[in-house]
Amino acid sequence: MLQMHVFRNEAEMKQYISREEVIDFLYNHLDRFRDSKEAINKSINYAFSGAEGKGGFILTAFYEDKLVGVLVMNSTGMKDFIPENLLVYIAVDATYRGKGFGKQIIKKAAENCEGDIALHVEYDNPAKRLYERLGFVSKYAEMRYNRS
Secondary structure, X not given: OEEEEEEOOHHHHHOOOOHHHHHHHHHHHOHHHOOOHHHHHHHHHHHOOOOXXXXXXXXXXXXXOEEEEEXXXXXXXXXXOOOOXXXXXXXXXXXXXXXXXXXXXXXXXXXXXXXXXXXXXXXXXXXXXXXXXXXXXXXXXXXXXOOO
């Protein structure tokens, strides 16, 4: 059975897992869709922020005492024109994929936040089908103007 923990601050999380373990897990298991460790760390800082309009949580999933999944959810502090929550990262250990863990993790995350949830997924990401099965829809095409 999958054991999941939701952490809304660093002190809660430290009792189970270190920030470095969370960052390393995401970095290693996001594969080609990964961001830098610095970017992952920033999303955790945002999730644990007490500042108005910020916040969120980290969700960890263990199977037989092994870390098999991590999710980072950030609160947007907004409503109506963009969803209240942004699912920033979710990763499942590749050796445990296909067991429904990703689905369970996302459902648990949805239970732990109020309002709608947005996420960014590349069109060729195999997880896109899972998100669609869970009810996520592609309402807009994201466009970016990069200054770098």
